[in-house]
Amino acid sequence: MAQFSLPGIKISGLAAAVPSHKEFTADYKWIAVKERESLIKNIGVESRRVATKGTTTSDLCVEAAGKLLDDLHWDRSEVELLIFVSQSRDYLVPTTACIVQDRLGLPHSCVAMDIGLGCSGYVYGLSVAGSMMQSGTIKKALLMVGDISTLTTCYRDKSTYPLFGDVGTVTALEYDINAPKIHFNLQTDGSGYKALIIQDGGARNVMSRESFNIKKVGPGIYRSHLHLELDGIEVFNFTLREVVPNIKKLLAGTGESLAAINYVVFHQANRLINETLRKMLKLEVEKVPYSIREFGNTSGASVPLTMIVSLKEQLESGKQKLLLSAFGVGLSWGSAIIETDRICIPDLIEVA
Numbered sequence: 554m555a556q557f558s559l560p561g562i563k564i565s566g567l568a569a570a571v572p573s574h575k576e577f578t579a580d581y582k583w584i585a586v587k588e589r590e591s592l593i594k595n596i597g598v599e600s601r602r603v604a605t606k607g608t609t610t611s612d613l614c615v616e617a618a619g620k621l622l623d624d625l626h627w628d629r630s631e632v633e634l635l636i637f638v639s640q641s642r643d644y645l646v647p648t649t650a651c652i653v654q655d656r657l658g659l660p661h662s663c664v665a666m667d668i669g670l671g672c673s674g675y676v677y678g679l680s681v682a683g684s685m686m687q688s689g690t691i692k693k694a695l696l697m698v699g700d701i702s703t704l705t706t707c708y709r710d711k712s713t714y715p716l717f718g719d720v721g722t723v724t725a726l727e728y729d730i731n732a733p734k735i736h737f738n739l740q741t742d743g744s745g746y747k748a749l750i751i752q753d754g755g756a757r758n759v760m761s762r763e764s765f766n767i768k769k770v771g772p773g774i775y776r777s778h779l780h781l782e783l784d785g786i787e788v789f790n791f792t793l794r795e796v797v798p799n800i801k802k803l804l805a806g807t808g809e810s811l812a813a814i815n816y817v818v819f820h821q822a823n824r825l826i827n828e829t830l831r832k833m834l835k836l837e838v839e840k841v842p843y844s845i846r847e848f849g850n851t852s853g854a855s856v857p858l859t860m861i862v863s864l865k866e867q868l869e870s871g872k873q874k875l876l877l878s879a880f881g882v883g884l885s886w887g888s889a890i891i892e893t894d895r896i897c898i899p900d901l902i903e904v905a
Contacts (some may be wrong), residue, residue, distance in 0.1 A: 555739040556806050559683040562730040566897035567868070568621035569861045570613040571602040571718075571848065571901040579760070581715050583708060584773060592715060597824025599618045599719035601849035603703045605905075610651050611739035613721025614697040615656050619813055620899045621723050622657075627693060629658050634694035634726075635665045636682050638674040638853055641701040642667060642881070653697065664691070671749070672881025673739075674698050676889045678811050680737045684730050696724040700790025700852040702781075705751055707767065709775035713783050716823070718831075718849030722857040725897070732892075738803035739887035740795065748787040749882035752778035788881065792826050796880050796888075797833050803876075803888045811836065813874060814890070816864060821845040821855035821880040830878075853879070861898055868896045 577600045578593050593599055604613075614637070622629060635657075637650040650665035657664075664685070670677050675698045682696045699721035706713040755762040758778070765775045776782065804810065811817070817836055819827045821844055829839045841862035844855065851858050856877050860868060867873055872894045880886035 555801065558734040559680070559687050560734045561687050561689065561728055561730050562683040562735055563660050563727045563729040564724060564891065564893055564896055564903045565623045565727045565796045565858055566625050567861050568617040568899050568902070569720055569722040569854070570617040570902035571720045572604040572608060572613070572903050573905050574603050574605060574804055575600050576603050578715050579668055583714070584711050588635060588711070592666055595823070595825050596716060597715060597845045598849045599846050602720065603701070603724060604701050604719040608701070608904065609655050610641050610642050610699040610701050610721050611637070611643050613719070614699055614723055615653060616902050616904055617642070617721055618657055618695055618697065618723040620902060621725055621897070624899050625725055625897050627725070628866060630660045631697055631812070632659050632693045633663050633691045634682060634685055635659060635663055636668060636678055636694070636696050637666070638670055638696070638698040639677040640669055640671045640852065641704060656774050670885060671700065671852045672822070673879040673883065673885040673887050675856040676877055676879045676887040677885070678735070678741060678853075679889060682726055683735055689728050689730070692728045694726040696726060698722050698724070699709065699854045699856060702852050702868050704849070705779070705781045707776040707780040709767070711773040712785060713781050716850050720848065720851045720854045722854045724857060724859070734805045736803060736809070736890040737887060738799055738806070738900070740799055742884045745787065745791060745884040747759050747844060748784045748791065748884060750782050751780065752782065754779055761766075787855050788822070789826060791827060791884055792822065792880055793833070795877060795886055796830055800834065800876065800878055800888050803890065807890060809890055811876075814840070814876045815867070815873045817876045817878065818856050818859050820881060821848075821850055821859060822881060823850065838902070863879065863902060865898045871895060
């Protein structure tokens, strides 16, 4: 169990950009009306943002970063760390962070790197960025987390297509010796890697003509080996088995209590899972914000997106103590306790 704390790291700003195009679950003609209604009720997705062809995660992140840097009045020459966390990078080669460094006009002294994580990506990315900054040598950093998840779902797959939405987020981090510690508890179980997987396109199963063949997998589920496969039952069981113990160990290790936490921000997996977690932890409804209704499951970006769209006023106006919990593909999961004070949060950006 990787449980540790990082001193001296301050979250100064958060920003997000989403595609302007919306798709509504009620209009998903592949399934019957009653099934659409059930999906909205149980999974919680009423609408999602879907990127147009050619729009990448980095495009959304660059839009968000530009606005955030301007609002913070940061000199771009001072940003010396850029971490891009995504499973929908621009190219197989080169790393997307290098491209973004140039697009944003960041200095050549900037360390730029990708992390290929999905659902747990924000908590993991925060830990990596904070670890690299805590010596005080790097004063300012950008953590970008996002995905174009809709690119790898098949319209005729009811188990994935109506669930996922697209977004790019940016977190501005500063070294501040007086900042409260950020506490982490990170875990992994690679034996469950098949629960969320795209079979072909990597080095293990190189893309071939057969990769494009769409086949029936089950009732209402057709896909190719280039589409995302989701074992919903396995993910549900894993989440209920591992997430609450992870959170409780973090709390016990830090001496914190849920009563002292203002908000618990879960990865927006689906409403049924998150409500079950909320009840297991005996949390009040008001303490658990959501973004899944309007944006769907937005992969690793769901935690910062939820903070931006559901807690903007609270985070901008004063001090808050948050517990972040992210879990999913990998299998990978983790939680973090952060304390914030008047974060800069621009309005949500829409990209045509």
